[in-house]
Amino acid sequence: MMKWLHIMASSAWFYRFSGQAIPWLMSAFIVLLLIGLYGGLVTAPADYQQGDAFRIIYIHVPAAWMSLFIYCVMAMYAVIALVWRIKLAEVLLISSAPIGAAFTFLALVTGSLWGKPMWGTWWSWDARLTSELLLLFLYWGVMGLYAAIEDKRTASKAVSVLTLVGVVNIPIIHYSVSWWNTLHQGPSITMTDKPTMPMEMLMPLLVMAVAFKIFYGLSLLIRARAELVEREPQSRWLKAVIEENNDE
């Protein structure tokens, strides 16, 4: 098992495997995105309270889910990087941060674009919105810290610690709508209760959520490949890969 893990964690194996996986992920993502967009913009009926404005949900909620999900995955990589010092975990950790930041930013801006017509304001300093904004700063902090430290092994260690410290913010975001009285509505979908949304509204949301997850995998692999090459330009495995490509 450990041996298998070490093979999978090797740069050469990862680089080859990800190169093959990217086209498949790309196709799956585009198909799901088109289905989700069609469902969300065309087949889902307008909401009886919010009219067509509710359609922002198909971007906003999957993006917000991803902003939390990616941070949790980063925390997992941080533990692996700190405990076993596996280089690939460091690379995956730092490559996740810009994608997490992008989804957090998207969730915040679409939230604002939804808040204006529904609440009458672009922004309010309530618990959900403020803790999500803090998440964006955490992602930016991780990226800035990594960029600021010259030695990438040291930088990874610092970034792992920062990521783990920031984990406290995740349950705060998640429970903010239940703990505090906020402008933001409570969760419309939970693991335990039956969804209150009708099927033709719910399905596109789930499809978009899966599409965004696949997108994360796709963008992560491309970023991690670039990061690996940048970190180990002199390595023998990369030399072999380049020679292979030149022969083709």
Added chain:
Amino acid sequence: MSEFIYMGGYSFYIWSSYSLALIILVLNILGPSLKHKKSVQQASDIHLLNGMKSDES
């Protein structure tokens, strides 16, 4: 069709959200792809240089 674009009066909010999402998704593919291409190019230059050096010695 125009009713679809009108979105019950919420067209600005809807289409801003969806276009921003699309821009962010595209940038998160194109940006890293270009970075990857550039770093592979740099690495292959290094290997080419190293190769020439070892040929001389």
